[in-house]
Every structure is written in C-alpha cells, then in structure tokens.
Amino acid sequence: MSRKIHIYGNWKMNQLTDDIYNFFDEMADDSLAELKCQGGIAPQFPHLSLVKEKAMPVGIKTGAQNCSHKTSGAFTGDTSPEVLKDLDLDFVIIGHSERRTVFGESNQLINEKTLLALELGLEVVFCIGETLAEREADKTFDVLRTQLDEGLKGVPASKHGDIIIAYEPVWAIGTGVVATPEQAQDAHAFIREHLSNNHGFNRKELIIQYGGSVKPDNAMGLLSLPDIDGALVGGASLKPGDFYELLRIGSELTP
Ligand code: 13P
Helix, strand or coil: CCCCCEEEEECCCCCCHHHHHHHHHHHCCHHHHHCCCEEEEECCHHHHHHHHHHHHHHCCEEEECCCCCCCCCCCCCCCCHHHHHHCCCCEEEECCHHHHHHCCCCHHHHHHHHHHHHHCCCEEEEEECCCHHHHHCCCHHHHHHHHHHHHCCCCCHHHHHHEEEEECCHHHCCCCCCCCHHHHHHHHHHHHHHHHHHHCCCCCCCEEEEECCCCHHHHHHHHCCCCCCEEEECHHHHCHHHHHHHHHHHHHCCC
16 A cells, blocks of 8 residues: 555544643654654634644644535524635545434535535545445445535546545444444445546545544554555544554554
C-alpha cells in the first residue's frame, strides 16, 4: 500500500470545553508532530476554532460534522460551508448515517452539500454504509452503489482528490461490533472498483476510511488490509490515549 493513512476522529455531540483542553494536554507529546499519518478531528461547531488552535500546530486537521447545502440566507440553525472555509477549516463530514437516519438527509441533499463544500475548497469526508437489514438481504453493494452514484453525482474530476470516502456499516457504529476484515475489505474493494470504473477516480490515490467500532486493538488488523486507507473513529477518538495509539498505528502503516 502506498497511500498515506488518514485517521479522523468524529467527536459527534460530545466534549465540553474543559474536556478539549484535557484532551490536548494529554495528547501533548513531541512525537505527535512527527507522526506520518494524517490525523483529523471533527468537534461540535462551537468548538471548531478552539480545536483548530490546538490541532494545527501538531499537523492534525480540523473539520465540521455537517454543513448546509446553501452558502447563506434564511436557513435558521444551519451552518454554511462558506463559514467553515472562512474559519480556515480543513474538512467537513457529509452524509454520516446519523444525519441520514436521525435527520432524514436524502442522497439528493447530501449531493447538494457535497458539491457546494467541494466548490468552496473544503475536503469532504463522504460517508456511506448499509444497515444490518440491508446486509442480511444481500443488498450491501446495491446500497453502496446508490449512495455513491446519487451522492457524488456531478462532482468534477478536478475535485476527486478532495474526497475521502468513509465506509461505515450502520450496524458497526457505536455497537462494539466491528466488521470482520473480510467484510470490510470486500466493501472497500467494491467502492474503489466502482469509483474508478464508473466515476473516473484514480484508484491508487483514492482514500477510503473504515468506520464502526474502531479501537486500538482492532485497528492494525483493519488498516493493514489492501483497500483500507484509514479510519473514521467515534468513541475511541474521545480518549486521548486511544486516539494517539490509533495515530501511531496509522503512522506505522504509512510508507
Ligand atoms: P464508533 O467508532 O463509536 O463506532 O463511531 C463510528 C462513527 O460513526 C464515526 O463517524
């Protein structure tokens, strides 16, 4: 594998201000800046600037967990991707399964958000994944294909390098049930194949993260698979020791 491993933490709706200071105090280590993998953290919106201030000096990217499909206007409660760019943030997570299920986001809305965020110069972590019922009905690849085709419709080739795909099987998120190496590798290989054959992505450069109950003790097994280039981590990214260990493992596997 010749790709740089990307380990991003999705803090979801967790962490108070003190927790963030403690997190970075505990992570403070000279070796952080020397890690070879790419780290990233997505806190809640009000904490973006604080996290950026702490993360940037050690080479960790900062991003948002969601954004609006519009740049400005009467959209109470939404956050414009233009503001994310204005704050000099690096990336935005779009299409997370919690946005899809809890907030009813459709592939079409996700597509609008993706196109706008990319146009404004943000990196997009584009999330897809099947539910347990869909996997059991043998529909995994159909679901992934539809999410990719509808969600990435119209993305210009010049922006392919700004997209990271996060494969997050819904049944593995926050459950402690991690996909087996075979299940994860099969899905990742399918995604790489589909995006290179049908969307013109460069198969060697495309970064595909796995997400769903990634922990330090299962990360090496997943990240050493040929089509897994990183992880999108929920629970374990809240613990500085675990997150550091994931970054260390990612660096060991980064050429
Ligand atoms: P967990 O690592 O807590 O399973 O969450 C995964 C996730 O949803 C990351 O976006």
